[in-house]
Amino acid sequence: MRRRVLSAGSAVSAGLLACLALPVAAQPGAAEAPGADKVLRVCQDPNNLPLSNRAQEGFENKIAALFARELGWKLEHTWYPQRMGFIRNTLRAKEEHSERYKCDLVTGVAKGFELAATTHSYYRSSYAMAYLKGHGLDRVRTLDDLLALDAGLRSKLRFGVFAGSPVIEWLLQNGMMEQVHWYQSQTGDAEQYPGEIVEKDLANGKIDVAFAWGPIAGYFARKAPGAAIVAIPLQSRPGMKLDFEIAMGVRHADKEFRQLIDRLIDSNHDKIDAILNQYGVPRAALPPPAPSQP
Template identity: 55%
Template sequence: MAISLCAGLLALSAPAKAQDGASAQKILRVCQDPNNLPMSDRQDRGYENKIAELFAGKLGWKLEHSWYPQRMGFIRNSLKAKIDGTDTFKCDVVTGVSTDFEMGLVTQPYLASTYAMAFIKGKGLDAIKTPADLLALPRAVRDKLKIGIFARSPASDWLLKNGLIAQMVSYSPQTGDPDQYPGQLIDRDLANGTVDVAIAWGPIVGYFARQATGAPITVVPFKPSEDGIRYGFSIAMGVRYGDNKLRDQLNALIASSQPEIAQIFRDYGVPVTALPAPIAVVAAPS
């Protein structure tokens, strides 16, 4: 009878222990944009999606997403927002921030890239191998070009510096329309002739040039810094202030995953520049 009673208690306790183990599984909660290829989208087709999957796999953690357009209010509605009625934050890691991110702790950078220009092959611009080559075109040719750029970007600075404002077709970097995405400059307006040349952040240009289904698109990167204009930037991850442990875990993953990350960027056509030297770790404010 005692043996039967013990067996019954063990049978009852086993599921409870299994449930406790399941609930204790660690989760990598990432804050990502649902429509921002090549960085991320809700179908997990972006390179930030792939890097998050890689890191969760290496940690042995479950991967969860919090989706919000990465524009005004993104951090407030993702990294700093809690799930309604709970003390649990919607997410713990922003997978793409600049290294001067000030709204949380920043990891070491995992990507360094630069702005790039793109044009369709066979349309009279094939001699352009550097941005300076566009400036050297005959004036009659250059003055007819429609050059698509995002406002308040290094691309607009380059046009202004070189007297090409009359050729500028300006796009808003934050339209407020969640259905719009930066790559439309390449895969729609460059492809259909609305613009002759597009200048944007290199990962966007490289990815959508590779995805083009019509005429081939040439990608010409800018140097990271030239003529007093900065075109190159480093991308890292961000966590909340005080979450030093998670920041350090991500730093270790970034360091140990360089071959896999480099392959992801090759798969996405991302123009990569040299990563800067490791930055000093900044302690969380008390």
Template identity: 75%
Template sequence: MNWRPCRTRRWRTLLAGGACALACLGSPASAQDAPPPGQDKVLRVCEDPNNLPLSNRAQAGFENKIAALLAQELGWKLEYTWFPQRMGFIRNTLRAKEENSDRFKCDLVIGVPKGFDMAATTRPYYRSTYAMAYVKGKGLDRVRSLDDLLALDAGQRKKLRFGAFAGSPVTDWLLQHGLMEQVEWYQSQTGDADQYPGEIIEKDLAGGKIDVAFAWGPIAGYFARNTGATPIVAVPLAPQPGLKFDFEIAMGVRHADKDFRQRIDGLIAANQGKIRAILTQYGVPLLEPQAAVAAASQPSRKP
């Protein structure tokens, strides 16, 4: 399928298989005459049916738990529109109307990067980073950073098999250090709805196909905790010169739904502690919000 390049594609590759495997779109469906979100006291959420730890049809992901929290705070019923977070996700969910109706199928995407241009974004509700994962007890237990990985004996390092999502920020680091020939590449959008990004850890790392997996932190953290009897270590990646591994995640609504966006913003602010507890429960590596980091870096002013 042909689709035009845009900034959305960059987000899709940056957060490969994570918060935002979203596709570029054409003109959005008109919001004219559509009832405003929540008019009937229903929170309609757009979600992927098979993308743990973010979401699944059994509503077992952390985005499902956060959506349930928002619905509870609003006192509304929660309903989902399910569509794989692959090419056409926004077009078939947030921008699609119900058949023979002026109502949109859903009104809220729980996970989009801050500044995502295919929707109006709320305040960020968490910031995370890429991570590397490996099986404990196989010679990598002292590796706690990318520098530690490079410091391994050259012979040992050359034998390692890496798994990474094509186009992710880790690609540039692998290229810089001459490791590309040792990489097993993964696609964020395979076209197979039965596949999910966590397979890089749950199946291939745990099964021995690769030695080190690079993945979006929420995925790495979750599957490191939930991969059966195989002990897996997930190490959040610190920034490298010229490389950005961390991203802030917000929620997305249609650009026209300004009042709804403001309402969701207020809910995020009022429930940040509960949201953080949900993320922690799922093993999401959490970093301080960029605003807090910027404020802390400012010199203190004397009265």
């Protein structure tokens, strides 16, 4: 867990709070700038725990609420499934009969996400491997341990894998692709959610090993009813990056607003960490943030 941040309980200076609370000035002839009316407009997925849901029970919901409190602004949501067309229908979409955008901030995007300008990272996590205890895998802690299993046992394992997962190349290299049960992270069904791979299919024995984003695997491993599930963060290896920095996204033109969110992230590391701890989010240390671009 990273510790390069403000000490626990440290207060943000009154001057910085005043700076954070200033709405960004609108440019003549442009849509109203984010925060001009002291409303933090956030677009989030309505059904993607532990990240977010419509009941605002996810850790990204809590972080957005924290930012609104720090600013002294009202918090408003636009809900849209985080799949194909998400940015087009949220961050880039305007309200009907208005020049105002539906939202100004998207939480939970990979650092360097191309469809938006990304803020400083607020956590770094990795893909994880999850399995049921007591089924011959209890000593497995790494991909190499999985590969070292008895060939007879390994050949019978059913792997749950999301299309596009970075672990696919490893499975291909080791001749296990025929054992893969595929999952789509961007389905057309708004009622489906990524955590089903652990909460339902792994817990019910449909698959033996689930490969999923660490925060999702860890959260649903803890809450799966009647099942003892282990979720183990995986380490990146040569040619296979498994850990990613997570930031927030704003429109490329909203440079001052991005800097505002950067300051909120930087001044609230301890509070953000406390929220992530509540959800058991596995994390690795973050590098120091690069200076915000003007």
